[in-house]
Amino acid sequence: MNGLEKINADFATLFKDGREQLEAGCSAVMNGCREEAFEKFVQLGGIPQKTEAYSYADLVPVFDKDYRVVLKYIPQNVDMNEVFRCSVTNLVTHPILTVNGRWFDGNVEPELPEEVVICSLQEAGMRYPDLFLRHYNRYAPKADQDGLVALNTAFAQDGVFVYVPDEVVLERPLQIINLLRANADLMGFQRNLIVLGKHAQATVLVCDHTLSSQHFLMNNVTEIYLDSGARVDYCQVQNQYAGAAQINSLFVSEQRNSAFESNIVSLYGGFIRNNMYVSLNEEGGSCDLYGMYIPDKKQVVDNYSYIDHIAPNCTSNEHFKGVMDDSSLANFCGCIRVRPNAGKTVAYQANNNLLLSDTARINTKPQLVIDADDVKCSHGATVGQLDEEAMFYLRSRGIGREEAKMMMMFGFAHDIIRHVRLEPLREKIDDLIDKRLRGELSRCFHCTLPCRK
Amino acid sequence: MEGKLLRIRNLHASVEGKEILKGVNLEINAGEVHAIMGPNGAGKSTLSSVLTGREKFVVTEGEIEFNGKNLLDLPPEDRAREGIFMSFQYPVEIPGISTVNFLKTAVNEIRKYHGLPPYPAGDFLKMIRQKMELTGIDNKLLNRSLNEGFSGGEKKKNEIFQMAVLEPKLAILDETDSGLDIDALRTVAGGVNKLKRPDNATIVITHYQRLLDYIVPDVVHVLYDGRIVKTAGKELVAELEKKGYDWIKEEVKREL
Numbered sequence: 001m002n003g004l005e006k007i008n009a010d011f012a013t014l015f016k017d018g019r020e021q022l023e024a025g026c027s028a029v030m031n032g033c034r035e036e037a038f039e040k041f042v043q044l045g046g047i048p049q050k051t052e053a054y055s056y057a058d059l060v061p062v063f064d065k066d067y068r069v070v071l072k073y074i075p076q077n078v079d080m081n082e083v084f085r086c087s088v089t090n091l092v093t094h095p096i097l098t099v100n101g102r103w104f105d106g107n108v109e110p111e112l113p114e115e116v117v118i119c120s121l122q123e124a125g126m127r128y129p130d131l132f133l134r135h136y137n138r139y140a141p142k143a144d145q146d147g148l149v150a151l152n153t154a155f156a157q158d159g160v161f162v163y164v165p166d167e168v169v170l171e172r173p174l175q176i177i178n179l180l181r182a183n184a185d186l187m188g189f190q191r192n193l194i195v196l197g198k199h200a201q202a203t204v205l206v207c208d209h210t211l212s213s214q215h216f217l218m219n220n221v222t223e224i225y226l227d228s229g230a231r232v233d234y235c236q237v238q239n240q241y242a243g244a245a246q247i248n249s250l251f252v253s254e255q256r257n258s259a260f261e262s263n264i265v266s267l268y269g270g271f272i273r274n275n276m277y278v279s280l281n282e283e284g285g286s287c288d289l290y291g292m293y294i295p296d297k298k299q300v301v302d303n304y305s306y307i308d309h310i311a312p313n314c315t316s317n318e319h320f321k322g323v324m325d326d327s328s329l330a331n332f333c334g335c336i337r338v339r340p341n342a343g344k345t346v347a348y349q350a351n352n353n354l355l356l357s358d359t360a361r362i363n364t365k366p367q368l369v370i371d372a373d374d375v376k377c378s379h380g381a382t383v384g385q386l387d388e389e390a391m392f393y394l395r396s397r398g399i400g401r402e403e404a405k406m407m408m409m410f411g412f413a414h415d416i417i418r419h420v421r422l423e424p425l426r427e428k429i430d431d432l433i434d435k436r437l438r439g440e441l442s443r444c445f446h447c448t449l450p451c452r453k
Numbered sequence: 454m455e456g457k458l459l460r461i462r463n464l465h466a467s468v469e470g471k472e473i474l475k476g477v478n479l480e481i482n483a484g485e486v487h488a489i490m491g492p493n494g495a496g497k498s499t500l501s502s503v504l505t506g507r508e509k510f511v512v513t514e515g516e517i518e519f520n521g522k523n524l525l526d527l528p529p530e531d532r533a534r535e536g537i538f539m540s541f542q543y544p545v546e547i548p549g550i551s552t553v554n555f556l557k558t559a560v561n562e563i564r565k566y567h568g569l570p571p572y573p574a575g576d577f578l579k580m581i582r583q584k585m586e587l588t589g590i591d592n593k594l595l596n597r598s599l600n601e602g603f604s605g606g607e608k609k610k611n612e613i614f615q616m617a618v619l620e621p622k623l624a625i626l627d628e629t630d631s632g633l634d635i636d637a638l639r640t641v642a643g644g645v646n647k648l649k650r651p652d653n654a655t656i657v658i659t660h661y662q663r664l665l666d667y668i669v670p671d672v673v674h675v676l677y678d679g680r681i682v683k684t685a686g687k688e689l690v691a692e693l694e695k696k697g698y699d700w701i702k703e704e705v706k707r708e709l
């Protein structure tokens with residue numbers, strides 16, 4: 001058996017032998033999806049290899065490690081609220097921790113408007129069966145060619161559940177802080193479900209961190225449902241370390257006049273794959289996907305998006321930018337699908353890259369499938385070096401070469417970060433980017449947001 | 454008058470293997486305003502590029518002494534820190550960097566070079582506001598990305614504003630008047646005049662009389678085909694305006 005066959009066989013064994021543990025504590029809806037999902041995984045050939053959506057990502061080295069898969073919640077021997085305390089200046093959030101992909105049992109219940117639900121996915125499956133049945137695993141199957149998403153559905157046990165009822169606007173952002181901490185190499189499957197009722201609004205900030213130096217591989221799926229008129233501002237800051245890998249799949253289902261805006265900032269991580277699937281199901285929906293990635297050394301960041309214009313009169317706007325140094329690799333693949341019925345679609349896509357070294361690489365690929373008339377679509381990709389004219393301009397004002405370089409990279413990134421709506425959060429992310437560009441983050445296992453510890 | 458502020462001797466410079474400056478000699482004292490005029494393509498911008506250290510331009514012969522130091526030894530940032538400032542003919546747009554942050558960085562980098570601590574944060578904004586007023590800069594420009602989407606006039610005003618903030622010993626204004634309407638021209642010239650001090654000097658590069666009606670030069674040079682072919686007082690401006698450059702070309706030919 002080669003590496004890949006062995007990995008796939010291991011998953012089959014784990015699925016068979018671990019079944020009882022896997023299902024313990026999970027609702028019937030979750031458990032009811034497993035069998036079909038695992039079959040799908042097998043049918044698709046297991047871990048994707050040279051499939052269209054993963055043509056540039058080599059997953060074998062990512063999976064080929066002696067990870068443990070822990071099928072039950074292991075209490076942490078410390079209070080994570082103490083180990084990790086994140087305080088973005090001027091930004092008050094409802095913090096929710098997960099540890100190794102599971103709801104942390106010491107989470108402090110946030111004070112929320114009545115009927116808003118924030119709890120573990122397991123608990124939601126038991127307590128809100130109707131809601132759960134309506135939404136769980138309804139959007140993830142969109143990725144019907146991605147075995148990794150199916151693998152998550154087969155193995156997922158827990159994560160975060162959020163429900164914001166009709167007309168409710170969450171004033172404070174919800175901050176989901178995903179922590180990884182173990183004493184052996186670990187693989188996990190986190191599953192989140194976020195449901196917004198009609199005209200509901202929420203800001204969701206997701207922070208990914210590693211707190212110990214084991215190898216981690218997280219294969220996470222988040223499903224987000226926006227009922228008509230709902231709005232979600234989603235922001236994810238991925239700041240792990242070189243020994244961590246994450247596959248992060250986001251499924252957004254948008255109904256009439258809803259709006260989804262996301263900012264995915266990949267600061268650090270050994271291997272990061274972001275899948276972003278957005279379905280514009282009804283008229284008047286809009287989505288804005290922004291992303292910034294700054295890999296160096298041998299990091300890999302792979303962004304894949306699939307925006308499906310199903311209904312007419314929807315708008316999508318996607319802009320990803322990257323600064324790549326050393327021997328890092330970044331991939332960007334942006335698919336826009338405009339269905340026959342989706343007249344008056346407006347869809348923009350852009351991907352701009354700065355290469356700082358001769359050995360850094362970028363693959364960038366737009367994929368537009370347009371089956372409707374009267375649509376406005378555009379896409380563009382650039383790969384370049386720092387602008388020498390701008391460099392000279394800054395130096396001629398007394399700014400040294402290194403500092404000028406920092407400023408220009410920062411400016412390049414800020415073009416993405418400026419879209420973050422909450423000012424304190426925007427400032428914080430700008431600050432993180434600045435630190436990251438100056439190489440002040442790379443050795444940090446802990447949160448980089450100022451820590452009270 | 455103690456030593457010269459700037460002394461250029463027999464300067465030859467080329468770009469992409471082509472010789473553009475063919476033996477420029479020029480001396481400037483503190484407190485003086487010099488105008489350099491000349492037809493398009495004469496080498497005026499090349500001279501300012503060489504003075505500020507643009508790397509594309511290679512000095513093949515000659516020397517430049519600034520404030521007693523060999524300028525050619527210094528990288529562009531150190532020349533700026535020593536007190537050379539050029540107002541760009543085409544200021545560069547730099548997205549994502551606000552004008553105010555850019556200036557703060559520049560001021561503090563220059564201070565660091567001279568062994569000074571960073572400008573105290575509160576005083577910095579006070580100083581900036583004062584310089585904005587002096588140069589007629591709109592408050593809104595401060596937080597916008599540097600030059601991005603600025604009109605031609607705003608860009609040029611922003612250059613003079615930067616000059617006011619950085620307080621150079623030698624300011625080189627390269628065609629700062631081009632693309633300006635008369636009001637903007639007056640503001641720009643007014644700013645330059647207010648910044649004039651006995652211990653600094655200005656080089657005004659232009660090929661029109663217009664700007665020199667407002668910034669009155671002490672000395673006027675004509676640069677032609679890579680050489681300074683004529684040097685006189687401010688009366689030369691009017692003569693050039695009336696007669697154009699052809700008579701100078703004729704004169705040069707006759708001498709050869």
Ligand SMILES: Nc1ncnc2c1ncn2[C@@H]1O[C@H](COP(=O)(O)OP(=O)(O)O)[C@@H](O)[C@H]1O
Pocket residue numbers: 468469473491492493494495496497498499500509
């Ligand atoms: N970057 C460059 N590469 C090649 N030739 C240049 C470059 N810059 C200027 N030159 C040439 O140098 C000569 C002088 O140009 P310049 O100094 O810009 O003149 P001026 O500013 O007096 O109009 C021109 O012939 C121009 O074509």
Ligand SMILES: [Mg+2]
Pocket residue numbers: 497498499542628
């Ligand atoms: Mg010129």
